[in-house]
Amino acid sequence: MRDTINVLDVPVDRITMEEATRRISEFVNSTTYHTVITPNPEIVMLAKDNPEFKAVMKRADLIVPDGIGVVLASKILKNSLPERVAGFDLVQNTMKQAVDKGYRYYFFGSKPGVADLAAEKMRSTYPGIQIVGTHDGYFTEEDIPAIIEEINNSNANILLVALGAPKQELWMDKYKDQLPHIRVAIGVGGSLDGMAGVVKRAPEFFQKVGLEWFYRLMMQPTRAKRMLVLPKFVMEVYKEKYHKK
Structure with missing residues (x-):
């Protein structure tokens, strides 16, 4: 039985990183297809304004709070999520178990050459991993x-799908019946770029204090326009909080 909370009508699983990693293992050992979505505030706001996208998110089998903003929103709503479950780290945790558990990955998305480079780097990081x-x-x-x-x-x-939101989630949902061998499809956004080393991840300090988004903004000032969604997200969360009272 899933334990979820609603953040702007998006059901987010109340789950730790360890539990999410275990849940994916259960999915792989099942006989059906499962989707995993890793939203940050920007993705939640996309779902708020896109009924089709929101419906896809509500059909997902696991939704983990990739962005610290989603965790903070849960605290504002007095229904706290236990911790941030970053999509990149979640995938890495599955890869640490991949050889023993028989995981076989397909990397789909990002710019030409990036998925190949990511596969090469992950094979070096996790000897014996099957990226097929x-x-x-x-x-x-x-x-x-x-x-x-x-x-x-x-x-x-x-299947790791790196097409950006909401394209990757819509794709995973639309073609699920045509992928009989896939047990888990995960929307990973820019994670393949991170695995390939094309985009440098924030230092551990920024990750721990929930400022990875700020580091990315410093490194990529062109993201500033996208960051304008954050104050809008906070306003919507407070509106939801006081509307419930």
């Missing part, structure tokens, strides 16, 4: 049947 296929995120609608066939032929059971 890759495909970049540049494709047309006509390419999708061939991509699905390639994923199926790879015999992967974990």
